[in-house]
Amino acid sequence: MNFSIKLLLLFLAVFGFIFFMKSHSESSFDCGMAYSDGKPLGNEQCVKIDGSPVVVQTAEKYYVMRDAAKKDGVNLSINSGFRTYEEQEYFYNCYLTKSCNNGNFAMPPGYSNHENGIALDINYHGPNYAWLSTNATEFGFVRTVESEKWHWEYRPGSKCNEFVNYTCN
Numbered sequence: 036m037n038f039s040i041k042l043l044l045l046f047l048a049v050f051g052f053i054f055f056m057k058s059h060s061e062s063s064f065d066c067g068m069a070y071s072d073g074k075p076l077g078n079e080q081c082v083k084i085d086g087s088p089v090v091v092q093t094a095e096k097y098y099v100m101r102d103a104a105k106k107d108g109v110n111l112s113i114n115s116g117f118r119t120y121e122e123q124e125y126f127y128n129c130y131l132t133k134s135c136n137n138g139n140f141a142m143p144p145g146y147s148n149h150e151n152g153i154a155l156d157i158n159y160h161g162p163n164y165a166w167l168s169t170n171a172t173e174f175g176f177v178r179t180v181e182s183e184k185w186h187w188e189y190r191p192g193s194k195c196n197e198f199v200n201y202t203c204n
């Protein structure tokens with residue numbers, strides 16, 4: 036092998052390695068401490084969907100639903116997925132002061148299901164909401180907040196009842 040071919044092979048190996056590391060690191064990342072009922076659960080691994088971090092296990096379920104919706108000509112997208120304690124603190128403060136995030140309802144930091152990774156805020160405009168209402172349960176996603184058509188949680192086999200104040204057992 037002459038020198039220039041060796042150099043080319045070296046270049047390809049280095050480039051390939053960098054490309055592999057880059058695509059690998061983008062597939063999942065540490066998105067911070069998860070919380071439930073005010074208690075830390077440990078750090079979660081997330082992927083990015085539509086710019087929002089989503090816990091890997093929830094993302095895998097969401098992809099199945101998103102693909103099914105797409106086959107019906109419905110394009111689901113996400114506005115919010117996993118949130119850190121600090122992010123939830125911000126939204127909770129918005130809710131208390133009504134000065135940001137439209138003053139939307141938010142649980143106190145540590146208590147939102149966005150912090151344990153099962154909650155997704157899904158774009159509900161156009162045909163999306165009707166599709167979700169009919170099909171989401173089949174994929175394990177249920178609506179749990181009466182005033183928020185966008186808020187869905189992955190609770191497979193849950194007995195969430197939209198007619199009884201969106202309570203879940």
Ligand SMILES: [Zn+2]
Nearest residue numbers: 154155156186
């Ligand atoms: Zn939400």
